Amino acid sequence: MGDGGYSILAAVILILVTIFTAVVIYMWVLYRVPSFQREGETSFSKIKVEGARAGSGGSIVIYVRNVGDSETRLTAFYIVDLKGNIVYFKQISLNLKPRELKRVVVQGVLLGELKDKVNPEEKYYIKLASGSCESGCTVPGSALVRSFTSLKKVVFLADTNGNNPGGNFHWVYLDYTSGNYVMYDNYTGSPQFIYKGTAPVLLVDSYTISTKWVPWSERPVDSPVVVILNPTLGSEDWVFKWTDPEGTHRFYIEALEGEIEADFLVFWEDLFNPAHPPAAIDDWKDHVVRITAFANGTYRIAVYVAKGGYAQRFYLTNIDPSKILEETPEYVKPGGAYWKKVENGYLRPIKVFKISES
Secondary structure, eight states, rough: OOOOOOHHHHHHHHHHHHHHEEEHHHHHHHHSSSOSOOOEOOOTTTTTEEEEEOGGGGGGGEEEEESSSEEEEEEEEEEEESSSSSEEEEEEEEEOTHHHHHHEOGGGGGGGGGGGGGTTTSSSEEEEEEEEEEEEEEEEEEHHHHHHHOEEEEEEETTTTTTTTTTOOEEEEEEEOEEEEEEEEEEESEEEEEEEEOOOOOOOOEEOOOSSSGGGGGGGSSSSEEEEEEETTTTTTTTEEEETEEEEEEEEEEOOSSEEEEEEEEEEEETOTTTEEEEEOSSSOEEEEEEEEEETTTTEEEEEESSSSEEEEEEEEOOOOGGGGGGSSEEEEEEEEEEEEEETEOOOOOOEEOOOOO
16 A cells, blocks of 8 residues: 555544544533533433422432332432532432432531532522433522521530639530631630631541540640531431540430431530630530431420530520620530430430521
């Protein structure tokens, strides 16, 4: 074959490679990039998103149905803007029987990063995927933003003077959707900002904070609180193990009825005060509560432990953190009191409070 023949053959091969590459790219775009020409399931889908909304507790709730004739598994949840940019992605695992409708809840504690990404003036596409099948619907950004701005914050306050009036207070104000917290005290006579940071937000079955008292400079976490997510979202009984200098403690987290949209534990160390640090610090178990948010806007607060010489106040509020002393707490643990209930080796709630949305 002459040089001309080789040139023609090379040109043909190049054209074939180009066509093949274009087909591969087209198929990838077709199956992976969201389409906004219509809502609902794709032509090859076995699932159908029938609706979505911003729930209480900063969560996102999606209603999805398996419209196929065989069981399928949801594998991913993501939010994209109308330009196709993915603003949030999370792997999930949820089985759907044929024709079954399920409620999928993505807890607000997992969505904190959306606050800086969502434009309330734009619309977003919420999608669920099952292998190569996907379905979704649009939601206004304003609804997503509203779920965060109306979210109640968790506040723990320590009164270092115990039960006597006029004591020194310090408190932590926690946004549990992001883990961000701020701290204030009134040691100078009026509320003053003293510290801020991000609390650990963990999805685990056990955790060791420390096995001994440690100097303040060697504290295991730079936060007065640790947040533990309930992996069952209250649908099943669950046991969480916490290890500290006193040993390992098993918290029995019972299943609850109702449409739950957030469910987590918060552990608080009441000695934690960077403006007036203690010489040493121990267990982050001076106050332990389970906070459950329901779809109807109510909250359930289950107290597992509240102890120590400090009087302790608990708030669930949207008030400015500098004005917390003007607010009425949900409850108060008196100084020196020790609230704790153990049954058959498990820590169980000793007090339960129900709080309305208003």
